């Protein structure tokens with residue numbers, strides 16, 4: 001990847017992890033667009049990035065498809081082409097699954113999965129059309145790979161975007177577009193404030209009480225990685241064409257255990273049908 005002079009588009013790029021990624025890509029010589037639903041985040045992030053004409057800060061709700069297309073047009077008008085898409089905007093609710101309302105599911109899935117779908121449908125044809133190659137990174141989470149209790153909505157959405165990258169990778173690599181799933185552990189950010197962007201029509205939450213208790217449960221931010229650390233890690237993952245961009249060695253055992261459990265569950269005692277195996281591999285290459 002020859003990054004200098006090329007253009008990156010980072011959703012949720014005005015805070016936390018997205019801002020860390022934007023910083024690293026700007027540092028690598030790219031033009032960077034940060035797209036975010038919060039104007040106050042955009043203003044402070046633009047000041048922090050201090051990238052002059054190489055930075056565009058635009059308001060975008062990733063769940064709004066028309067707005068997504070308009071913003072993509074505006075980015076192309078300014079920078080010409082888009083090469084790297086980082087689907088990073090995300091929100092979370094945490095707590096027992098039985099408390100979740102439809103609105104809790106719809107809000108988190110709408111932003112974390114729907115927003116990623118909107119990014120792919122809007123940007124992929126544009127990236128393929130210019131033929132200069134590109135990269136799509138989705139910010140998933142370590143919880144996509146190692147199940148974490150009380151995070152059913154959040155983690156299942158992160159598993160979905162990880163799977164999108166796994167499926168798209170072999171399909172798009174021959175056409176010069178590399179796909180990566182970024183799966184960090186805990187990172188210092190403003191995600192605890194995510195409810196501030198929750199739309200009024202999805203306000204009905206089952207977690208109000210659980211949230212209050214969690215908020216008083218202590219602050220462990222000092223144990224988390226910084227946005228700069230993970231931003232540099234994503235840059236490295238892009239430069240190395242990594243499918244899984246991981247950050248936290250603490251989860252090694254969990255990842256191994258999951259791999260071993262799925263491997264052990266394969267029905268090796270049954271006879272294998274070589275024709276089925278070959279046909280399947282051919283059809284879904």
Ligand code: NAI
Pocket residue numbers: 011012013014015016017018035036037038041060061062063088089090091092111115139140141142183184185186187188189190191192193194197
């Ligand atoms: P953050 O809250 O600091 O940053 C997220 C940004 O996304 C905010 O500026 C917010 O305004 C924006 N956003 C929210 N909804 C949006 C929408 N509908 N359209 C456009 N922008 C929207 O949070 P953080 O932690 O940096 O989150 C970034 C991504 O990283 C998320 O996908 C999150 O799930 C993921 N993640 C975070 C981890 C952490 O420990 N902070 C760990 C693993 C994954």
